[in-house]
Amino acid sequence: MRTVVALGGNALVSGGEGSVAEMRDHLARATPELGALADRGHDLVVTHGNGPQVGSLLEEQAATDTPERPLDVLVAETQAQIGTLVVRALDDELDARAVSMVTHAVVDPDDDAFDDPAKPVGPYLNAETAAAADYPTREVETEQGTVHRRVVASPKPRELLESExxxxxxxxxxxVVCGGGGGVPVSHGDSTEGVEAVVDKDYTTELLARETDADTLLMVTDVSHAYRGYNTPDEEPIRDVSAETMRDYLDAGEFEAGSMHPKVDACLDFLDAGGERAIITSIDDVAAAVDGDAGTRIS
Known part of the structure; x- marks a missing residue:
């Protein structure tokens, strides 16, 4: 049994700033669950988010005289940073030593996402700074009022250079721990060049699952299930569900863009391509969800 596990950014930090100490605490909860899967014969590929960590580096660059590094380089930095923490935590639980791999995700420069950059990154900006910026920005509503953020494209990955x-x-x-933050975004023609974009980790995870012939795709986030009517009085957890029914929920707008929507969409892509099952659950319920006792299980 081969299982690809996505440790979402929220599963690693749960609203914090993504400090090393915070990630270690969350990994101490997650890795025993992954160890339980390995003990049952699951070969593991683990991906992870990196949003808070890249955000911290962008804020550092904005606030200091730190030399500017492009976004693809920051993604590579955080892949290595988080990857080594995940590997060390896994090595305490697994018989086989894990390895971490910086992974490059090829994107199409003509992807429609580049026509309407929508992924916010980096620090909050005031109106004056945003107007003078040499990159696109967008207004964002916060508890402190209206601010501005840099926005970049979030294209789907077409290929992972390291899949083989x-x-x-x-x-x-x-x-293997890989695909961090969706992978380093690159174009790949006569040469490989970095791209100012953020590749969605969920779609990279799904692509890895297909390209490594995985049986199970497991999305680990900060909620126990996907929900219908999330954050409403009619909120209802989705437990065992068919891919067809889940597609109906997706098309009806049940899942928030940039949050649960890409997870569900990636799960359905995996099943459409021949995967056996896809699971969405929380960091503490991984083994139980695989056993059929927790989480949202799509087949």
């Missing part, structure tokens, strides 16, 4: 290497390692019994 990941598959070979997993075939040999080595757990």
């Amino acid at each position: 290497h990941v598959a070979r390692l997993v075939d040999a019994g080595t757990p």
Whole structure:
């Protein structure tokens, strides 16, 4: 049994700033669950979010004289940072030593996402700073009022340059941590060039699951289930559900864009491509969800 697990950014930090200490605390909860899967014969590929960590680096650049690094380089930095923490935590739970791999996600420069950049990144900006910026910005409503944020495109990945290497390692019994933050966004023609974008981790995870012939796709986030009517008086957890019914919920707008929507969409893409099952659950319910006793289970 091969399982690809996405540790969402919220599962790693739960509203915090993404400090090393905070991530270690969350990983101490997550990795025993992953160890339980490994003990039952699951070969593991683990991806992770990096939003708070990239945000901290962008704020650092804005507030100091730190030399500016492009977004693709920051994604690579945080992949290595978080990857080493996940590997160390996994090594305390698994018999086989895990490896971390910086992963590059090829995007199409003609993707429609580049026509309407919508992914907010970096610090809050005042109106004057936003007007003078040499990058696109967008107004954002916060508890403190209206602010501005830099926005970048969030295209779907077309290819992962390291998928073949990941598959070979997993075939040999080595757990792999990769695809962090959706992967380093690049264009890949005559040469490989970094792209100012953020690739959605959920779609990268789904692509990895297909390209490594996984049986199960597991999305770990900060809620126990996907919900209908989330944050309303009619809120209802979705438990066992068919892909067809989940697609109806998705098309009806049940899931928030940028949050649960891409997770559900990626799960359905995986099942459409021949995957056996997809699961959405919280960091504490991983093993129980795989056993059929927790989470949202789509088949």
